[in-house]
Amino acid sequence: TSLGLIKRKVNPDKTILIGLDTLAKEGSTYEEIRRSAENIYMRYLEELGVSSNDVEVVVAPGVGSFDRWDFIGNMEDFYGYAIYMLVDKISTLELDADSENLEFHLDLTHGVNFMPVLAYRAVREVAETTPMNVKLYVYNSDPYRREAINLKIHLVESSKISWKPSLNILEKRPRLLKVIDESIVNDESYTREIRELQNLNVDELNAFVGSIVNGLPLAFFTFYPDLEMLEEVEKKVIMLYSKYTVVRGDSVSGRIEVKRRLSLGKDFPPLVKLTLIAKMLEEFRLRDGEIELERLENLRNRLFSRNEKVNAMISSDLHKIEQVRDMLSDEWSKLRDCFGEPGGYDPRNFLAHSGLEKNVTEMRISGGRIVLRYCIEHLKNITRDSARGLTPA
Numbered sequence: 001t002s003l004g005l006i007k008r009k010v011n012p013d014k015t016i017l018i019g020l021d022t023l024a025k026e027g028s029t030y031e032e033i034r035r036s037a038e039n040i041y042m043r044y045l046e047e048l049g050v051s052s053n054d055v056e057v058v059v060a061p062g063v064g065s066f067d068r069w070d071f072i073g074n075m076e077d078f079y080g081y082a083i084y085m086l087v088d089k090i091s092t093l094e095l096d097a098d099s100e101n102l103e104f105h106l107d108l109t110h111g112v113n114f115m116p117v118l119a120y121r122a123v124r125e126v127a128e129t130t131p132m133n134v135k136l137y138v139y140n141s142d143p144y145r146r147e148a149i150n151l152k153i154h155l156v157e158s159s160k161i162s163w164k165p166s167l168n169i170l171e172k173r174p175r176l177l178k179v180i181d182e183s184i185v186n187d188e189s190y191t192r193e194i195r196e197l198q199n200l201n202v203d204e205l206n207a208f209v210g211s212i213v214n215g216l217p218l219a220f221f222t223f224y225p226d227l228e229m230l231e232e233v234e235k236k237v238i239m240l241y242s243k244y245t246v247v248r249g250d251s252v253s254g255r256i257e258v259k260r261r262l263s264l265g266k267d268f269p270p271l272v273k274l275t276l277i278a279k280m281l282e283e284f285r286l287r288d289g290e291i292e293l294e295r296l297e298n299l300r301n302r303l304f305s306r307n308e309k310v311n312a313m314i315s316s317d318l319h320k321i322e323q324v325r326d327m328l329s330d331e332w333s334k335l336r337d338c339f340g341e342p343g344g345y346d347p348r349n350f351l352a353h354s355g356l357e358k359n360v361t362e363m364r365i366s367g368g369r370i371v372l373r374y375c376i377e378h379l380k381n382i383t384r385d386s387a388r389g390l391t392p393a
């Protein structure tokens with residue numbers, strides 16, 4: 001296997017093996033099937049001289065017929081499941097406080113036909129979403145032949161990844177799961193459980209996504225999501241996805257059918273990627289209703305400096321606020337009062353000025369520092385306009 005060689009060469013902080021549940025050899029429930037596949041991968045690792053203690057095995061959903069097994073479902077679920085597990089694993093990395101660099105090493109030597117392209121897609125999107133200096137290395141080996149004496153491992157990609165998160169607007173009722181087996185909609189238990197996933201404040205989540213895409217630092221703080229709630233929702237999605245995977249045996253043919261009654265919905269990967277950014281920037285979680293100008297500047301430097309155009313726009317708008325410091329007191333005043341500019345709220349100006357539109361942004365001096373907040377009476381407009389320009393998945 002190429003895994004041991006690459007692992008010794010790279011010496012990674014974390015090694016993840018993404019395999020398929022289709023490798024299973026036994027099991028009467030889906031959990032037993034997953035465990036069977038995981039145990040086989042663990043045994044293979046040990047046989048190949050790779051300690052299973054150093055590798056985290058992710059058993060992802062697969063499709064196809066193998067020996068006496070038939071796995072039925074949506075092939076693209078492999079991608080959604082892989083993104084979810086990758087984000088979960090990345091968030092547990094013990095990074096230094098001042099660490100800005102992260103490397104992904106992806107070995108595509110092994111895997112059935114659909115795995116390499118979907119694995120690459122998942123890793124690439126996670127790499128592009130991670131707000132760090134990211135490099136991606138991709139490996140593959142010579143085609144396997146029985147008569148071959150040596151097989152060479154090739155570095156087929158070595159890229160410095162630009163930060164360009166592929167984030168999408170979520171539907172009003174996010175499609176986190178999609179029904180494949182229509183009979184499930186009559187299941188009262190399923191109806192009750194799926195209803196519990198509808199408690200997301202989608203408007204504010206979309207505003208948070210828009211703050212990242214459109215470069216709106218004050219909106220980022222204002223709409224920073226409840227991380228614990230997002231993680232619970234995502235865990236519930238995966239739990240339901242597995243729960244409604246049924247295993248049936250045919251006593252006549254001897255075949256075993258593993259059928260997924262649900263598919264991962266189109267809004268699930270965008271929600272997971274949104275969670276990744278929030279996790280990686282948790283130091284910017286809102287502590288109270290007002291934000292120090294310095295914290296906006298820190299966020300610009302930490303996140304938005306990765307986009308030259310957006311960074312320049314935010315830097316200019318924050319500088320203008322700093323220039324009116326002497327006009328401020330400990331009483332709240334609107335930006336328009338400091339700049340002496342007439343006119344009502346304009347959504348175009350909201351986006352053109354980093355979300356610091358003159359009619360909706362308030363400032364004052366607190367503890368010798370400039371602090372800002374949005375006007376409560378304009379919060380509906382701010383929520384809507386932060387998400388302008390976003391496209392659905």
